[in-house]
Amino acid sequence: MAESLDKEALLRREFHGQTAQIAWRDLQTYYAHGSVVRVASELDLIEVAVQLGLDNVTQFEQWTASGQVAAVSDDEALAWYEAQRSLWAVVAPPWVLVQDREKH
Template identity: 55%
Template sequence: MRQAYHSQTARIRWHALQTHYAGGRVVAVAPGANLVDVAVQLGMDNTDAFSAWIEAGIVSAVDEAQALAWFEVDAELWAVVAAPWVLVQPAVSEKPSLEQRANESP
């Protein structure tokens, strides 16, 4: 599962995600957390991991202020689909490592 999500991870501009955002399906993953690991845990329906990440601020809904900021600059993000969700993370580094783990992963 990890390799499948990793191979589907790509950079995308925020404008291309507007339909998904409007549908409430975009989830923000904090910089430093591993996007692939979050997708895997979502795919496995690991509610314990997600509860911990939400509480720690590692995973959150994209709020209106963030969406507007990204829209104004058509931000480039890393994204991976864990249907029906699209997980996004600011593209400040190279493709997330397959081996890297999310911060404080339960």
């Protein structure tokens, strides 16, 4: 149990240090490879990355079933590209998690 908490704390610290805003245009290569995952704005981006790192399948099934975590759609990608949007992002291998926190 302590090992699990240590891993969670380590992941949380690591992801927190790596989270930053990035222009959507700079993520085009990753999007083209299908490696970009959208995280709904009501979720904590770092928490999603941590749960991914912990392989919490049950939580991810809930998030994906509700649509809170999903592949970036072509429509979203195009809208972000045309709007020259910057998104919050964190790399949680093999994925890049992105979150659009701007109001539409």
